[in-house]
Amino acid sequence: MERFDALVIGAGHNGLAAAAALGARGKSVCVLEKSGVVGGMAAEGRLAHLVYNLSEGEKRRLGVNLAEVDTVSLSPDGAHAVVRRGAAGFADGRAYPDAAAYGALHARLVRFAGVLAHLAEAPPLGLDGGLASFASLREIARLGKVGLGLKRLGKVEMREFLRVILSNAYDTILDELPDGPLAGALASDAVRGAWAGPRSPGTVFSLIYRLGHGGAVYRPEGGMGALAEAYAAAARGKGCEIRLNAPVARVLVEEDRACGVELADGARIAAQAVLSSAGPLQTMLLAGVAHFDIEATRRARNMRAKGSAAKLNFALSGRPVFTGLSEAQHHARLLVAPSAAAVERAFNPAKYGELPKSPVLEMVLDGTRFSVIASHVPTEPQGGWTRAARDQLEKVVVQAIEAHAPGFAGLVTGCEVLTPADIADLTGAPGGHWHHAEMGLDQVLTLRPIAGNARYALAVQGLYLCGASAHPGGDVTGLPGRNSAAQLLADGVL
Amino acid sequence: MANHDSYDAIIAGAGHNGLTAACYLARAGLRVLVVEKNDWIGGAAVSRSLEPGWTYSNCSYVCSLLRREIVRDLDLPRFGLQVIPYEGGATFTPDGDYFAYYSDHDALRREIARHEPRDVDAYDRFSRTVIRQCRFIRPFLLRNAPDPTSLKVRDLQELLFLLRRANGLGARELAETMRFWTMSIGDFLDAHFESPLIKAHLAGSGIIGTGLGVYSPGTAYVLLHHYMGDVDGAIGAWGFARGGMGAITRALGDCLTEAGGVIRTGAGVERFIVDDGRVKGVALDNGDIFFAPVVASNMDVKRTFLRHTARDQLPEDFLRGVERFKIRGSSAKLNIALDGMPEFPAAPEGAPFLRGDLHCSTSLEELERAYDDWKEGQWSRNPYFDMLIPSQIDPTMAPQGKHMMTVFVQYAPYDLEKDGIRSGQHWDDAARQALADCVFDKIEQACPDIRFGWSMPRCARRWTSNARSG
Numbered sequence: 001m002e003r004f005d006a007l008v009i010g011a012g013h014n015g016l017a018a019a020a021a022l023g024a025r026g027k028s029v030c031v032l033e034k035s036g037v038v039g040g041m042a043a044e045g046r047l048a049h050l051v052y053n054l055s056e057g058e059k060r061r062l063g064v065n066l067a068e069v070d071t072v073s074l075s076p077d078g079a080h081a082v083v084r085r086g087a088a089g090f091a092d093g094r095a096y097p098d099a100a101a102y103g104a105l106h107a108r109l110v111r112f113a114g115v116l117a118h119l120a121e122a123p124p125l126g127l128d129g130g131l132a133s134f135a136s137l138r139e140i141a142r143l144g145k146v147g148l149g150l151k152r153l154g155k156v157e158m159r160e161f162l163r164v165i166l167s168n169a170y171d172t173i174l175d176e177l178p179d180g181p182l183a184g185a186l187a188s189d190a191v192r193g194a195w196a197g198p199r200s201p202g203t204v205f206s207l208i209y210r211l212g213h214g215g216a217v218y219r220p221e222g223g224m225g226a227l228a229e230a231y232a233a234a235a236r237g238k239g240c241e242i243r244l245n246a247p248v249a250r251v252l253v254e255e256d257r258a259c260g261v262e263l264a265d266g267a268r269i270a271a272q273a274v275l276s277s278a279g280p281l282q283t284m285l286l287a288g289v290a291h292f293d294i295e296a297t298r299r300a301r302n303m304r305a306k307g308s309a310a311k312l313n314f315a316l317s318g319r320p321v322f323t324g325l326s327e328a329q330h331h332a333r334l335l336v337a338p339s340a341a342a343v344e345r346a347f348n349p350a351k352y353g354e355l356p357k358s359p360v361l362e363m364v365l366d367g368t369r370f371s372v373i374a375s376h377v378p379t380e381p382q383g384g385w386t387r388a389a390r391d392q393l394e395k396v397v398v399q400a401i402e403a404h405a406p407g408f409a410g411l412v413t414g415c416e417v418l419t420p421a422d423i424a425d426l427t428g429a430p431g432g433h434w435h436h437a438e439m440g441l442d443q444v445l446t447l448r449p450i451a452g453n454a455r456y457a458l459a460v461q462g463l464y465l466c467g468a469s470a471h472p473g474g475d476v477t478g479l480p481g482r483n484s485a486a487q488l489l490a491d492g493v494l
Numbered sequence: 495m496a497n498h499d500s501y502d503a504i505i506a507g508a509g510h511n512g513l514t515a516a517c518y519l520a521r522a523g524l525r526v527l528v529v530e531k532n533d534w535i536g537g538a539a540v541s542r543s544l545e546p547g548w549t550y551s552n553c554s555y556v557c558s559l560l561r562r563e564i565v566r567d568l569d570l571p572r573f574g575l576q577v578i579p580y581e582g583g584a585t586f587t588p589d590g591d592y593f594a595y596y597s598d599h600d601a602l603r604r605e606i607a608r609h610e611p612r613d614v615d616a617y618d619r620f621s622r623t624v625i626r627q628c629r630f631i632r633p634f635l636l637r638n639a640p641d642p643t644s645l646k647v648r649d650l651q652e653l654l655f656l657l658r659r660a661n662g663l664g665a666r667e668l669a670e671t672m673r674f675w676t677m678s679i680g681d682f683l684d685a686h687f688e689s690p691l692i693k694a695h696l697a698g699s700g701i702i703g704t705g706l707g708v709y710s711p712g713t714a715y716v717l718l719h720h721y722m723g724d725v726d727g728a729i730g731a732w733g734f735a736r737g738g739m740g741a742i743t744r745a746l747g748d749c750l751t752e753a754g755g756v757i758r759t760g761a762g763v764e765r766f767i768v769d770d771g772r773v774k775g776v777a778l779d780n781g782d783i784f785f786a787p788v789v790a791s792n793m794d795v796k797r798t799f800l801r802h803t804a805r806d807q808l809p810e811d812f813l814r815g816v817e818r819f820k821i822r823g824s825s826a827k828l829n830i831a832l833d834g835m836p837e838f839p840a841a842p843e844g845a846p847f848l849r850g851d852l853h854c855s856t857s858l859e860e861l862e863r864a865y866d867d868w869k870e871g872q873w874s875r876n877p878y879f880d881m882l883i884p885s886q887i888d889p890t891m892a893p894q895g896k897h898m899m900t901v902f903v904q905y906a907p908y909d910l911e912k913d914g915i916r917s918g919q920h921w922d923d924a925a926r927q928a929l930a931d932c933v934f935d936k937i938e939q940a941c942p943d944i945r946f947g948w949s950m951p952r953c954a955r956r957w958t959s960n961a962r963s964g
Contacts (some may be wrong), residue, residue, distance in 0.1 A: 064894060
């Protein structure tokens with residue numbers, strides 16, 4: 001039987017990051033991917049079409065050229081807002097009346113994100129053995145660092161941090177800005193991919209998470225596919241093997257130790273450690289639920305992961321023209337999020353399994369390809385994602401775009417609709433959720449993805465989570481994978 | 495000639511919290527003055543006879559959270575406070591069934607099994623968690639919250655107390671606590687129960703009095719808040735104050751007077767007198783001025799600092815914080831005088847749960863939709879309500895043979911939206927009538943003859959839209 005030190009299930013960016021981290025320490029690693037492409041959700045044409053929240057270190061490691069882009073938040077009255085990080089203006093070059101307030105709010109949120117960044121770079125605080133146990137001293141030291149970062153903010157800012165961190169994005173934004181496309185842009189960033197509206201408490205946390213590392217938005221040169229390839233190349237460069245079209249049927253367990261996997265074609269591969277990019281429940285099912293206690297499986301079953309974003313990949317016969325935008329502005333990140341209230345309203349129908357009437361859109365134009373993320377959509381609409389439901393979603397999205405780009409509908413030659421159900425099928429992400437598990441306050445840090453499994457290890461020895469469901473969560477950061485590999489090594493499994 | 499007396503402490507507002515503070519201070523030997531703008535005391539815990547023979551508790555209507563330590567310290571039963579526990583409650587469905595909540599554990603298990611056998615064990619798991627969390631939190635209610643930005647000994651001590659309590663929970667419970675404080679009641683119930691009806695019945699405690707929906711994170715804690723009280727030591731029990739909720743503030747008022755405190759009604763505060771960053775006393779609307787080195791305000795933080803304190807005496811960032819403080823009324827109240835006990839055809843003859851809290855919301859989705867209406871500045875077309883008929887237990891509330899019904903309605907906005915503008919002025923008679931009709935339509939789900947049970951022709955429905963939540 002073939003043998004590796006470690007097997008990684010899923011060649012998403014996190015699986016590849018985990019493999020590369022283990023490979024860098026001289027371990028033999030094989031990555032098993034069920035589909036024919038690497039990158040998972042970041043593969044070309046899948047859900048992700050832009051990159052945020054990427055640390056300088058990760059950018060260097062990957063060596064991909066990232067072009068920072070503006071964000072254009074389209075306004076129904078034609079007064080579109082153009083944003084780059086904390087700077088805001090009108091699309092026609094006029095000064096935005098609330099630019100200063102926006103800049104101050106953005107700067108504050110980015111500062112808060114900086115304080116929390118320490119927490120994302122390492123496994124979260126464990127609770128085993130209580131708060132004051134000797135084992136957790138190192139973690140307490142790390143928490144101390146966060147505390148120190150907070151202290152450095154000064155008393156006023158620290159109070160502000162404690163006030164807003166548990167709060168909702170809607171109030172936090174509208175305390176500073178009048179409602180409109182600028183507030184709408186921030187509100188939509190707080191909840192894109194989340195099963196929450198901006199009025200849900202905890203959405204400031206998700207906004208801060210997205211604004212990690214300065215809040216810049218990047219387009220990778222060569223598209224998302226290039227970024228996915230860079231992750232794969234980094235893993236291969238460390239000696240890892242990547243096998244495509246190799247779906248794993250089950251994880252082999254002997255005496256409560258993971259000892260390899262069996263592929264769908266019946267082939268078996270032995271290993272001392274198995275890392276899974278799937279969610280906790282899917283991973284437990286692969287290993288067999290009999291190996292886990294009832295409470296753990298119950299928690300896994302109840303993990304919140306309802307996908308709320310759909311992706312529409314349009315093929316166009318020509319270039320769409322958006323009213324009021326310059327040639328260059330067409331290549332920005334385009335948003336339809338006219339106000340924070342509209343973003344909240346866009347979440348309402350999804351809660352009841354209904355299709356959106358006025359969805360919030362994030363759009364990226366690439367030649368004659370037009371990539372659109374529509375939110376919020378129901379994870380599974382009443383009656384399921386039938387042909388009619390997909391057509392209806394496409395129709396609503398085209399209408400919303402047509403309002404800003406007259407003639408758009410006539411340019412459409414094809415449209416691929418990826419619903420949360422499709423994304424779940426393609427990538428294995430639980431519920432097709434952007435972050436694999438909702439980034440609610442009850443599912444972050446020590447509680448991510450489920451209480452008792454925050455430190456990547458599951459109850460079966462040598463079985464680890466390395467996907468976005470694990471700490472710190474989604475977005476193309478590679479951190480869950482890298483942290484998982486580090487924890488696995490620290491635990492002495494290899 | 496205006497009064498110019500001075501006191502050791504002045505309390506602005508004779509609500510139950512202002513009176514409680516005053517009682518403690520007076521019993522500690524201080525000379526205390528309570529000033530109240532209304533001609534009566536009680537704030538939101540007040541009972542008044544708006545129709546001859548019927549007593550209404552206008553705002554708050556049931557009692558559980560009044561801490562027993564306070565009842566004992568101030569010896570309130572001696573001043574006439576008597577809290578009568580009520581048993582259980584029920585949610586009625588449109589198809590003529592109901593889910594009854596009994597305080598008898600076996601009866602409750604049988605009732606749950608009637609709807610969903612799988613939920614019987616789930617309920618035990620659920621209530622175990624809730625009780626554990628209550629035990630953890632209760633000691634904090636009688637302490638001051640630490641300021642984590644401060645390094646003062648007192649704050650550090652409080653922080654240490656919190657950490658030690660948390661550490662004592664053990665890893666599993668600690669994780670459960672953190673989740674409980676951050677989850678929505680909807681997600682929490684979804685993780686335990688199968689039956690939509692049972693979930694809807696239990697969810698009410700998670701949203702009542704808030705501007706949040708059943709799926710808004712943080713509402714699981716709100717449920718806890720409503721399970722934390724007791725009646726005579728029976729944890730989680732709720733009861734009626736005999737004679738209405740005003741009995742509580744009447745007892746507090748009498749307690750205060752006996753301890754030598756002074757209450758002045760019809761004496762609204764015009765402004766707090768502040769000089770050089772220190773409070774000196776209060777100036778009243780009627781021209782009276784009273785001095786004291788300490789003034790406590792029972793008014794909300796916005797009223798206190800934005801309306802009644804000179805702006806130039808307060809730091810700018812503090813004022814900004816006050817201006818941003820969110821107070822969003824979300825509830826309305828219908829007080830209904832009934833000619834007799836209404837029929838509940840679904841309920842068995844003499845069912846004990848009719849003496850408890852009655853509801854008609856049958857799914858979490860229905861409750862969440864009610865919240866969506868409110869977000870848009872509308873009252874819920876299909877509202878949640880908490881309905882009780884206290885005169886079944888406390889005959890002092892209505893004339894012989896008649897009854898009084900209290901219906902707490904959620905959600906109703908303070909600023910009603912009309913033609914794109916939100917304003918409290920939009921609550922005209924037509925809007926009030928429309929809200930009442932909407933509530934009555936839904937009450938008919940439980941008792942179809944409710945509209946015939948009004949005390950006519952003196953239609954004595956009164957309602958209050960809470961200006962403030964709580």
